[in-house]
Amino acid sequence: EAAVTQSPRNKVAVTGGKVTLSCNQTNNHNNMYWYRQDTGHGLRLIHYSYGAGSTEKGDIPDGYKASRPSQENFSLILELATPSQTSVYFCASGETWGEAEQFFGPGTRLTVL
Amino acid sequence: QQQVRQSPQSLTVWEGETAILNCSYEDSTFNYFPWYQQFPGEGPALLISISSVSDKKEDGRFTIFFNKREKKLSLHITDSQPGDSATYFCAASGTNAYKVIFGKGTHLHVLP
Numbered sequence: 001e002a003a004v005t006q007s008p009r010n011k012v013a014v015t016g017g018k019v020t021l022s023c024n025q026t027n028n029h030n031n032m033y034w035y036r037q038d039t040g041h042g043l044r045l046i047h048y049s050y051g052a053g054s055t056e057k058g059d060i061p062d063g064y065k066a067s068r069p070s071q072e073n074f075s076l077i078l079e080l081a082t083p084s085q086t087s088v089y090f091c092a093s094g095e096t097w098g099e100a101e102q103f104f105g106p107g108t109r110l111t112v113l
Numbered sequence: 114q115q116q117v118r119q120s121p122q123s124l125t126v127w128e129g130e131t132a133i134l135n136c137s138y139e140d141s142t143f144n145y146f147p148w149y150q151q152f153p154g155e156g157p158a159l160l161i162s163i164s165s166v167s168d169k170k171e172d173g174r175f176t177i178f179f180n181k182r183e184k185k186l187s188l189h190i191t192d193s194q195p196g197d198s199a200t201y202f203c204a205a206s207g208t209n210a211y212k213v214i215f216g217k218g219t220h221l222h223v224l225p
Contacts (some may be wrong), residue, residue, distance in 0.1 A: 033212070042202060042217035043157070049212075058212065090156050099149070101212060104156030 001090040003027065004105035006091050012111045021108050023091030027075040031094045032074040033102065034058070036068060043090065049074055081112045116140055117205050119216035127224050134219045136203030139184065143205040145211070148177065148188050151200045160201070161188070165221040193223045 001028045004107055013019045034046045045058030047066035055066040055074065063085060065077040088109050092102040126132045136146070144165040149157035158223045162168040163177045163186070170177045174193075179186045190197055205217040 035215075040217065042213040045212055048212060091193050092156070101159045103164075104158065107152075 001009040002092055004093055004103050005110050006089075009106065010025060010109045012113065013078075014079045014113055017081050017112075019081050019085075019110065019112075021076040021078075021089055021091075021110070023076075023105060024073045025074075025091075025093040025103070026072065026073050027093050027103060028071065029093035029097070029103070030071070031100075032068065033092045033094070034064075034074070034076045035090045035092065035105075036060070037090060038087050045087075046055045046076065069098060078096050083112045086110060116143075117216040118216050119201075121218045121219060122217070123222070125222040126193050127222060128193060128195060130193050131141075131153050132193045132197070132211065132219070132221055132223070134188040134190075134201050134203070135183045135185070136216055137183075138205050138214075139183055140207070140214075141184070142207040142213075146177070146179065146186055147204050147206075148175075149202040149204060149215075151202065151218075152164050153199075157202055190199070190221070195223045195225050197221060198223045204208050 007022045007023050013090050030051045033048045035043045049068040067075045076088050090107050091105040094100045094102040116139050120135045147162035148160045148161040151157040160173045161172045168179050174191045176189045200218045202218045204213045206213045
């Protein structure tokens with residue numbers, strides 16, 4: 001069965017600190033995504049990747065970087081965390097573009113104080 | 114620009130009733146419409162999907178009705194159960210699209 005895991009599940013950070021959220025998938029999917037979910041906004045795409053070594057900007061990339069060192073791993077990096085980045089972050093993987101199911105991880109709840 | 118709109122934001126029905134969740138979109142190039150179900154504390158999971166060549170897709174108690182001309186679709190949940198209480202996201206993508214566009218979701222509450 002498809003499996004996407006995220007770590008940590010919960011994180012408290014201080015303003016100005018660096019935060020790294022990690023995602024691992026065992027589906028051997030080429031495509032991976034980072035979303036944030038906020039009340040009233042649904043799911044918004046931050047960064048995505050076509051495969052190892054690639055990262056692309058999504059709809060709200062400002063303040064975030066991404067890294068895809070391997071097929072399995074996709075990280076989201078907040079170099080200088082701000083309180084506005086307090087949210088729940090979801091990683092997802094998918095096999096192809098278009099008509100393809102996205103498999104989501106359980107989410108990381110990030111609080112920036 | 115919000116390209117996928119959902120209504121209502123919140124819906125409460127009694128057990129056994131039919132819940133109707135609505136969705137509309139703007140981009141006529143969208144041709145694939147998945148619905149995702151999300152329980153509290155979990156990530157979304159694909160529930161049912163439809164392509165634009167069909168006007169109806171059924172899977173057990175869940176049915177999508179699709180109106181291409183009006184760019185509208187709806188998810189009908191018949192014989193609603195308390196276990197169906199969740200947030201439902203309508204989404205859309207086009208052929209070779211690099212991403213799926215999600216609506217803001219409908220929170221469904223099914224009362225026993």
